[in-house]
Amino acid sequence: xxxxxxxxxxxxxxxTVGAGMLGIPLLTAKAGFIPAMGITxxxxxxxxxxxxxxxxxxxxxxxxxxxxSMSKRFLGTNGRFFSGVMFLFLYYCLLVAYYAxxxxxxASALETLTGIQLEGIIGYIVFGLIFGSIIALGAKWIDxxxxxxxxxxxxxxxxxxxxxxxxxxxENLVSSDPKSAFLALPILFSAxxxxxxxxxxxxxxxxxxxxLKLSIIIGATGALVIYWIWQWLVIGIxxxxxxxxxxxxxxxxxxxxxxxxxxxxVFWIGQSFAFFxxxxxxLGVSFSMVDFLADGMKISRKGWxxxxxxxxxxxxxxxxxxxxxxxxxxxxxxxxxxxEAILNxxxxxxxVWVGRYKMEQKEEIKTSxxxxxxxxxxxxxxxxxxxxxxx
Numbered sequence: 001x002x003x004x005x006x007x008x009x010x011x012x013x014x015x016t017v018g019a020g021m022l023g024i025p026l027l028t029a030k031a032g033f034i035p036a037m038g039i040t041x042x043x044x045x046x047x048x049x050x051x052x053x054x055x056x057x058x059x060x061x062x063x064x065x066x067x068x069s070m071s072k073r074f075l076g077t078n079g080r081f082f083s084g085v086m087f088l089f090l091y092y093c094l095l096v097a098y099y100a101x102x103x104x105x106x107a108s109a110l111e112t113l114t115g116i117q118l119e120g121i122i123g124y125i126v127f128g129l130i131f132g133s134i135i136a137l138g139a140k141w142i143d144x145x146x147x148x149x150x151x152x153x154x155x156x157x158x159x160x161x162x163x164x165x166x167x168x169x170x171e172n173l174v175s176s177d178p179k180s181a182f183l184a185l186p187i188l189f190s191a192x193x194x195x196x197x198x199x200x201x202x203x204x205x206x207x208x209x210x211x212l213k214l215s216i217i218i219g220a221t222g223a224l225v226i227y228w229i230w231q232w233l234v235i236g237i238x239x240x241x242x243x244x245x246x247x248x249x250x251x252x253x254x255x256x257x258x259x260x261x262x263x264x265x266v267f268w269i270g271q272s273f274a275f276f277x278x279x280x281x282x283l284g285v286s287f288s289m290v291d292f293l294a295d296g297m298k299i300s301r302k303g304w305x306x307x308x309x310x311x312x313x314x315x316x317x318x319x320x321x322x323x324x325x326x327x328x329x330x331x332x333x334x335x336x337x338x339x340e341a342i343l344n345x346x347x348x349x350x351x352v353w354v355g356r357y358k359m360e361q362k363e364e365i366k367t368s369x370x371x372x373x374x375x376x377x378x379x380x381x382x383x384x385x386x387x388x389x390x391x
């Protein structure tokens with residue numbers, strides 16, 4: 001059982017800790033360190049609970065079912081269509097962000113190591129071929145690759161904390177504007193998105209409720225701790241004016257580290273960390289999208305059909321990111337404040353509400369009606385915040 005829990009927790013954490021991590025401090029820094037910790041905890045609590053609700057709905061279904069099957073059963077044909085549109089909207093937005101930030105990292109690393117320059121669209125093609133191949137090879141390759149990449153994420157993260165901690169200044173940590181903390185909720189929602197991996201975990205591990213529940217709790221909580229320490233480091237090192245400048249340029253926060261510290265080692269370790277954060281999340285998102293498309297089209301997830309599904313997952317974000325390379329932060333905000341809020345917030349609540357109170361399904365996760373209503377109101381507030389920021 002513990003082998004399942006460790007593997008599942010790493011997949012959840014790897015899916016969670018992704019491109020959102022590179023955008024969080026861009027918005028929480030203005031609020032200050034303590035308010036940033038509080039608002040991050042709130043986002044974690046909401047999305048941990050909706051993740052457990054999503055697990056409950058998944059356990060009601062036959063193994064191999066995905067969002068479309070669940071939505072059709074509990075929300076009807078219109079609910080199925082709406083859920084499918086929102087799934088594609090959210091995860092294509094996230095993949096656009098991963099491409100926009102990840103492909104230039106691969107190109108930069110290759111140039112540094114070999115002197116080979118990947119100019120323009122070539123870098124995006126290479127990035128897609130590398131990680132698309134892993135997805136096309138199937139679940140075992142994804143699992144093994146995730147373990148290796150997540151180890152790289154932890155090592156680079158620890159090194160970055162160790163090297164960067166002496167650069168932290170107390171003045172940066174004590175300044176605060178708590179009211180602005182709520183503006184970070186949309187991007188925090190995108191940073192705590194792991195729900196897409198739950199049906200795949202149920203397919204991979206079977207209906208072992210205890211292992212699945214612990215995997216979600218441990219994985220999401222591990223991501224919370226990583227985010228807390230990360231914000232402590234970034235907010236403590238980088239002055240707010242530098243962070244605001246990086247936000248305006250549409251770049252990840254790691255781009256500001258070298259300019260502030262003047263140390264090349266901090267920059268390269270920061271880039272390594274950013275890369276591992278991106279690709280571990282990329283694997284989780286694209287893994288679930290292949291399963292989603294296979295479930296929706298009722299085709300096999302194996303062989304050349306899996307290659308075709310992988311191409312369908314990777315091609316649209318490749319096109320958008322190569323045309324609009326500075327789209328990183330915008331894609332994350334829209335993904336979290338609209339896509340994540342609906343798909344991984346409101347829809348799991350709706351599935352469980354209908355399943356429990358209209359179809360009399362067995363309650364798997366202890367949650368009262370008032371709590372479901374409270375979660376719904378908070379999620380609607382996040383959508384309003386993102387709408388105001390967009391328009």
